[in-house]
Amino acid sequence: MDIRVQEAPFDFGAEAQAFSDAQAGAGAIVTFTGLVRDLPGTPLEVMEIEHYPGMTEKALAKIAEDAQARWELSGCLIIHRYGKMRPGDQIMMVATGSKHRKDAFEAAEFLMDYLKSRAPFWKREVTSDNTSWVASKAEDEDALTRWDPNQ
Amino acid sequence: MALDVLYFAWLREHVGVPRERVETDAATAGDLVKELLAKGEGYETAFADLTSLRVAIDQELVEFDAPLAGAREVAFFPPMTGG
Numbered sequence: 001m002d003i004r005v006q007e008a009p010f011d012f013g014a015e016a017q018a019f020s021d022a023q024a025g026a027g028a029i030v031t032f033t034g035l036v037r038d039l040p041g042t043p044l045e046v047m048e049i050e051h052y053p054g055m056t057e058k059a060l061a062k063i064a065e066d067a068q069a070r071w072e073l074s075g076c077l078i079i080h081r082y083g084k085m086r087p088g089d090q091i092m093m094v095a096t097g098s099k100h101r102k103d104a105f106e107a108a109e110f111l112m113d114y115l116k117s118r119a120p121f122w123k124r125e126v127t128s129d130n131t132s133w134v135a136s137k138a139e140d141e142d143a144l145t146r147w148d149p150n151q
Numbered sequence: 152m153a154l155d156v157l158y159f160a161w162l163r164e165h166v167g168v169p170r171e172r173v174e175t176d177a178a179t180a181g182d183l184v185k186e187l188l189a190k191g192e193g194y195e196t197a198f199a200d201l202t203s204l205r206v207a208i209d210q211e212l213v214e215f216d217a218p219l220a221g222a223r224e225v226a227f228f229p230p231m232t233g234g
Contacts, residue, residue, distance in 0.1 A: 034234055050160055052226060055210035080233065092234060112234055118212065120226075121233035122160035133161045136230035 001068065001076050003060045005051065007083040012090055019077050023097035026074040030104040031095045032112055038087040042127040049082045049091070052120035056080075063114040067096070070110070071103040078111060080121065113143040152176070154219070156187070158197070159228035162204070165197035180206045180225060181215035198227075205230060 002019075004010075012033055020029045036047045064076045073096055080092040094111045098104040115121075123134040157170045177183040184201065187194050198204070201215060207226045208217055219225065 052157070052159055052207075052210070052228070055207060055226070058210055059212075116234035117231055119233040120159065120207070120228065120231050122229065123232045124160070133229065134232045136232050141230075 001061070001064045002078070003057060003064060004079045005053075005056050005060070006079070006081055009081070009090065010079050010093065012093060015077070015079065015093060016095060019075065019095045019097065023074040025099065026097040026104075027099050028101040028104040029095060029097050030101070030108040031093060032108050033093045034091045034112075036085045036087050036089045036091055039125065039127065042129060044087050044125055044127055046126040047085045047087075047089075047091075048124040048126065049085070050122045050124070051080075051082045055120050059119045060115060063111060063118060066114070067107045067110050071096075071098065071107040072100075073098050073103060073107055076107065076111070078115065080115070080119070082121065110147055113140075113147065116140045117144065152219075152222075154183075154222060155224045156183070157224065157226040159226065161229060162197045162227055165193045167193050175219075177219055179216050179218055180208060180213065183219060183225060184215070184227075203229065 016031050038044050060078050064078060067076055075097045077095040094108055096104045096107040117140045125132055154173050154175060155170055156173045158166045163169050175183055175186055177186055184198050188198055205228055206213055206215055208222045209224050
């Protein structure tokens with residue numbers, strides 16, 4: 001399990017390769033990368049991500065531990081950035097390794113669903129005429145019921 | 152007891168500070184909110200709708216009726232938007 005919270009960009013290709021090389025006995029690697037999306041209308045200048053140092057690392061570790069308890073994984077990586085980013089920049093990535101692809105795919109989706117609404121990050125969008133905090137979506141909360149009907 | 156109270160995102164902007172030391176006898180996180188409301192208009196705006204807020208005690212997400220006994224750090228923030 002490898003959890004990193006950082007301001008600096010990461011090299012997605014190098015991270016994916018290093019992760020793959022470290023998965024002894026795995027037959028499948030799934031990676032997901034989230035990018036800063038531009039806005040319709042007034043172009044996005046900057047996306048700022050604030051986080052809660054200390055809690056962020058704990059929350060991500062808990063999510064990764066839950067995934068490892070639920071699926072048979074050879075490894076699990078989460079990298080999430082904070083600070084200022086521009087459209088097209090990579091915000092975060094997850095990678096999962098497993099003997100079989102089903103576990104790797106499901107675990108990667110689980111990590112994404114939980115870190116969207118259970119890890120303490122907040123996005124703010126800055127355009128030439130406005131600055132606004134990104135509102136959470138009901139569908140992100142609803143996504144958790146797929147994994148835990150009691151959510 | 153003395154607590155470190157932290158605010159994030161638009162909550163921090165309304166309150167005006169990212170963290171402060173608060174002396175309180177509040178039994179729960181919700182009781183602490185009631186005390187904070189007396190500190191001024193920014194707090195009233197920040198805490199106007201608790202259903203749109205989240206709270207963490209010692210960096211663990213909890214409900215507003217969670218007890219504060221033994222807590223060192225309480226954080227208030229809007230729903231998270233990671234990923």
